[in-house]
Amino acid sequence: MTDILVVAESDADVLSSATLEAITAARSLEGTIHVLLFGSSVDADEAAARVGAFGAEELHVAEHELLGDYGPEAWGQALALAIDDMEPDVVVACGTSKGNEVLAQAAARLDLPFVANCIDLPGELADSDDVVLTRVQWGGSLLEEASLSAETRIVSISHHAVEAESIDGPAATTDTFVPELHDTVARSLCVGREMAEAGVTLSTAPIVFGGGRGVGSADAFAPLEELASLMGGRVGCSRAVTNNGWRPHRDQVGQTGTRIAPELYVASGISGAIQHWVGAMASKKILAINTDPEANMVVKSDYFVQGDLHKVLPAVIDEIKSRRG
Amino acid sequence: MRILVCVKRVPAPGAKINITADGQDVDTAHLGFAMSPHEECAVEEAVQLVERFDGEATVLTLGPPEAEEQLRYASSLGVQNAVLLSTDGSAWDPQGTARAIVSAVQSLEAEDGPFDLILFGNESADSGGYQVGVRVAHALGRPIVNAIKGIEPDFDAGTTRVKREIDGGFEIYDLPLPAVLGVKEGLNLPRYPTMKGRLASKKVGVKVIEAAADAGGQGRVRLRQPPAQASTMVKLGDGPEAAPAIVDLFEELGLLK
Numbered sequence: 116m117t118d119i120l121v122v123a124e125s126d127a128d129v130l131s132s133a134t135l136e137a138i139t140a141a142r143s144l145e146g147t148i149h150v151l152l153f154g155s156s157v158d159a160d161e162a163a164a165r166v167g168a169f170g171a172e173e174l175h176v177a178e179h180e181l182l183g184d185y186g187p188e189a190w191g192q193a194l195a196l197a198i199d200d201m202e203p204d205v206v207v208a209c210g211t212s213k214g215n216e217v218l219a220q221a222a223a224r225l226d227l228p229f230v231a232n233c234i235d236l237p238g239e240l241a242d243s244d245d246v247v248l249t250r251v252q253w254g255g256s257l258l259e260e261a262s263l264s265a266e267t268r269i270v271s272i273s274h275h276a277v278e279a280e281s282i283d284g285p286a287a288t289t290d291t292f293v294p295e296l297h298d299t300v301a302r303s304l305c306v307g308r309e310m311a312e313a314g315v316t317l318s319t320a321p322i323v324f325g326g327g328r329g330v331g332s333a334d335a336f337a338p339l340e341e342l343a344s345l346m347g348g349r350v351g352c353s354r355a356v357t358n359n360g361w362r363p364h365r366d367q368v369g370q371t372g373t374r375i376a377p378e379l380y381v382a383s384g385i386s387g388a389i390q391h392w393v394g395a396m397a398s399k400k401i402l403a404i405n406t407d408p409e410a411n412m413v414v415k416s417d418y419f420v421q422g423d424l425h426k427v428l429p430a431v432i433d434e435i436k437s438r439r440g
Numbered sequence: 441m442r443i444l445v446c447v448k449r450v451p452a453p454g455a456k457i458n459i460t461a462d463g464q465d466v467d468t469a470h471l472g473f474a475m476s477p478h479e480e481c482a483v484e485e486a487v488q489l490v491e492r493f494d495g496e497a498t499v500l501t502l503g504p505p506e507a508e509e510q511l512r513y514a515s516s517l518g519v520q521n522a523v524l525l526s527t528d529g530s531a532w533d534p535q536g537t538a539r540a541i542v543s544a545v546q547s548l549e550a551e552d553g554p555f556d557l558i559l560f561g562n563e564s565a566d567s568g569g570y571q572v573g574v575r576v577a578h579a580l581g582r583p584i585v586n587a588i589k590g591i592e593p594d595f596d597a598g599t600t601r602v603k604r605e606i607d608g609g610f611e612i613y614d615l616p617l618p619a620v621l622g623v624k625e626g627l628n629l630p631r632y633p634t635m636k637g638r639l640a641s642k643k644v645g646v647k648v649i650e651a652a653a654d655a656g657g658q659g660r661v662r663l664r665q666p667p668a669q670a671s672t673m674v675k676l677g678d679g680p681e682a683a684p685a686i687v688d689l690f691e692e693l694g695l696l697k
């Protein structure tokens with residue numbers, strides 16, 4: 116019988132939705148789905164009901180005083196010990212920042228390969244120790260078919276590649292696992308947080324006004340700012356803009372910036388290089404405003420206005436104000 | 441105080457990435473090369489720390505002889521030493537890459553003493569394996585935290601405070617030195633090389649070490665393009681006259697209340 120161990124992630128004491136994506140992906144493998152949860156800050160009964168609904172049969176809660184807050188070495192060592200103890204055939208996490216980090220930590224400790232950011236989990240992964248997986252490269256611009264040879268297959272599923280889908284399964288059975296962690300892992304525990312003020316962020320805004328090199332200067336972002344505040348959205352930008360120091364990096368959309376998924380992305384003066392595109396492609400709709408009808412952003416958009424953004428955007432502001440009266 | 445920065449030479453594609461006929465690589469016939477933006481920030485951070493605290497920075501890359509270009513770029517920004525772990529340019533798997541870097545770090549440290557900090561990019565721009573830094577740190581017995589966007593070291597106390605990016609803010613970690621970090625773009629704003637820096641970098645001696653291949657359990661079968669999305673672009677109009685059509689779209693999508 117194949118055993119699949121899904122590594123859970125929690126966010127502010129709540130099981131993260133990324134974990135449910137990983138469990139959903141694991142259902143394409145024939146076998147028993149186990150979930151490993153670190154620490155006891157998440158309510159175990161609630162977690163058992165939640166992971167059960169998505170198809171997990173067993174929940175193992177790893178308990179240790181060093182598993183209070185997140186620590187890459189503490190979680191990684193606990194996972195490596197759980198793998199030694201439970202001997203699963205497949206270990207899966209969602210390819211979030213921490214998901215990939217914890218799998219890498221465990222794989223390093225066990226000297227096993229780890230294949231990051233697969234787009235799906237093929238059935239053979241459950242029963243063959245020599246499989247081919249499809250994973251993303253270039254942040255999603257390219258795919259790689261990668262071979263994986265290992266008795267324990269450690270893989271992550273690319274975030275958002277699979278939509279979490281409940282099957283209304285019964286609550287998972289629960290037990291505790293007490294790993295013998297070394298004291299040294301205490302050195303990399305999270306000791307605090309600095310949170311920005313609440314409100315819409317680039318990744319949660321319903322509309323994002325993105326500006327690129329075509330905007331021309333920091334000051335020329337004023338119409339984008341005004342539109343964002345009129346419509347409850349956020350300003351985003353390309354790397355050409357952050358490199359010029361026109362906007363802070365936290366506004367950058369793309370492979371090395373933020374991935375956005377608004378209802379509408381308005382991309383003005385942005386050419387749509389692949390590294391920008393992969394950060395914008397999850398937008399429901401894209402409106403490109405550009406002087407160049409051949410620009411990649413334009414060709415891939417849903418709507419296009421050809422023209423100078425410095426004339427178009429102020430006209431849009433006037434139109435909104437006049438309709439509002 | 442000594443800092444090591446590990447970088448990777450990658451092609452710099454624009455609107456599309458083309459693949460070679462055998463499917464084994466990105467077709468770089470018409471492309472320039474760069475290091476990832478994450479690594480550019482790692483280099484900038486090392487240069488800034490050396491300027492603030494004295495000491496020296498070393499840049500290391502595992503790659504083909506042409507990767508000397510990225511080493512010299514780092515030198516032109518103010519990194520003192522350069523090390524090339526020379527390969528034939530084929531794609532190395534993460535375990536093999538990490539093993540080669542670990543053995544190079546051990547020999548560099550045996551010669552000149554330990555590195556207080558080793559900086560990696562959070563993930564490489566091309567293959568994006570999310571693990572080489574973690575494997576190296578583990579093999580060296582040092583702590584590592586990824587997604588770092590702020591570094592405040594206290595070399596006298598032998599510790600560093602670092603900030604990790606999370607959704608809506610930062611997590612704080614206090615690590616003992618020596619430590620390893622996976623950093624992200626946004627850590628700082630990298631400088632451009634000066635003419636003087638460029639000239640000086642031509643004279644920097646690059647230490648070349650033949651990297652011994654010791655592959656792990658992941659291999660490349662082939663690269664392929666993701667499925668193409670059907671284009672359905674609708675042109676709303678030209679210039680400012682298109683403003684009413686744009687605002688109609690906002691209303692249609694329920695974005696204008």
Ligand SMILES: Cc1cc2nc3c(=O)[nH]c(=O)nc-3n(C[C@H](O)[C@H](O)[C@H](O)COP(=O)(O)OP(=O)(O)OC[C@H]3O[C@@H](n4cnc5c(N)ncnc54)[C@H](O)[C@@H]3O)c2cc1C
Binds near residue numbers: 368391423476
């Ligand atoms: C490894 C790697 C990672 C990267 N990560 C990112 C990333 O995360 N995010 C990112 O954005 N980039 C990233 N880049 C950079 C990327 O390759 C491009 O260089 C960048 O996105 C270009 O920005 P841009 O579109 O603003 O500028 P350009 O490519 O110069 O395009 C400017 C556009 O503005 C239009 N324009 C000019 N004037 C006007 C006007 N008056 N009105 C209307 N339109 C006008 C032009 O027609 C053109 O289409 C990365 C690159 C690499 C190598």
